[in-house]
Amino acid sequence: MIPSDHFVRFYNEVFKFLDKQGNGALQEYYSVISHHQERHCLELFKTKGLQGMYDYWEHIRIEENCDMTLDLQPDCLTITMNKCPSLSKAMDNDAGLCLKYCEHCPGWVVPLLKKAGYECQYNIIDRQVPRCHMRIYPAQNANPDRKK
Amino acid sequence: MRYRETGELHLDFHGATSATIDYLVERYGEAALHEIFFNVGQKVYKSIHEKLQRGDISGLVEHWQYFFEREKGVFKITKTADGVILKVSECPAVRQLLKLGLKPSPHFCKQTSLVNEAMCEHTPFEAKTEITGCGKCRQTIKKR
Numbered sequence: 001m002i003p004s005d006h007f008v009r010f011y012n013e014v015f016k017f018l019d020k021q022g023n024g025a026l027q028e029y030y031s032v033i034s035h036h037q038e039r040h041c042l043e044l045f046k047t048k049g050l051q052g053m054y055d056y057w058e059h060i061r062i063e064e065n066c067d068m069t070l071d072l073q074p075d076c077l078t079i080t081m082n083k084c085p086s087l088s089k090a091m092d093n094d095a096g097l098c099l100k101y102c103e104h105c106p107g108w109v110v111p112l113l114k115k116a117g118y119e120c121q122y123n124i125i126d127r128q129v130p131r132c133h134m135r136i137y138p139a140q141n142a143n144p145d146r147k148k
Numbered sequence: 149m150r151y152r153e154t155g156e157l158h159l160d161f162h163g164a165t166s167a168t169i170d171y172l173v174e175r176y177g178e179a180a181l182h183e184i185f186f187n188v189g190q191k192v193y194k195s196i197h198e199k200l201q202r203g204d205i206s207g208l209v210e211h212w213q214y215f216f217e218r219e220k221g222v223f224k225i226t227k228t229a230d231g232v233i234l235k236v237s238e239c240p241a242v243r244q245l246l247k248l249g250l251k252p253s254p255h256f257c258k259q260t261s262l263v264n265e266a267m268c269e270h271t272p273f274e275a276k277t278e279i280t281g282c283g284k285c286r287q288t289i290k291k292r
Contacts, residue, residue: 001215001221001240002263004219004240004244005157007162009192010192011168013184014168063158064156064158065155092151094191095187096191
């Protein structure tokens with residue numbers, strides 16, 4: 001058994017393998033993850049909207065030991081990852097980091113949110129620093145900054 | 149021990165492992181599992197592998213003890229004259245899949261057998277993993 005604590009380091013090796021295959025193998029896999037995640041999230045996000053997303057990531061924050069801030073506003077959810085436990089583990093790893101590791105997150109999140117009727121601005125910031133930022137809002141408010 | 153996580157467990161990662169294994173076999177064949185799990189066994193678990201190369205099983209035993217306890221598996225580790233046996237009566241990973249209503253990948257236990265083989269490759273030890281039932285197995289590490 002690979003302990004659940006070490007899943008990230010296994011995943012990191014999977015990404016290295018897929019990246020080596022080329023021909024969009026990584027992107028194809030992100031689509032599969034996104035489809036898989038629909039089972040857990042799509043109905044929740046569609047029916048409860050931003051509150052459902054807040055509930056999902058709040059659960060993840062606790063269970064995955066994330067140093068993460070969630071700010072729920074009526075028309076926008078902002079998630080600031082202050083220290084990503086996933087990338088931190090992938091970096092704290094004798095096998096070395098897959099430099100595309102971070103991309104799996106927007107790779108599954110963005111298409112799923114789109115299916116639920118939401119847009120997402122995802123900022124990875126730096127692929128070797130465990131911080132990122134995402135802003136989610138209903139698709140019709142395609143650029144909330146302009147409304148302010 | 150090189151990795152010693154604490155805090156909350158996210159056991160659903162076992163479901164992601166099973167789905168990933170299925171995807172890799174379907175798309176790339178079993179050779180993909182071999183390559184990836186050998187990298188896990190020898191690169192991620194480099195410290196355990198290096199100890200085994202020196203004839204020392206203590207790193208592997210400590211790893212098993214810590215993580216099977218942490219995930220509340222039912223298991224017994226027995227040191228033998230020429231190695232060690234891990235008998236798993238209730239695997240926490242399989243238990244979690246069943247709890248989630250997921251059917252374990254037919255290749256799910258290769259994460260164990262291939263990682264064990266990888267850790268023992270080019271060492272004085274050999275690994276044998278016998279699946280004795282659903283969520284049950286015997287992992288034997290012994291001198292060649």
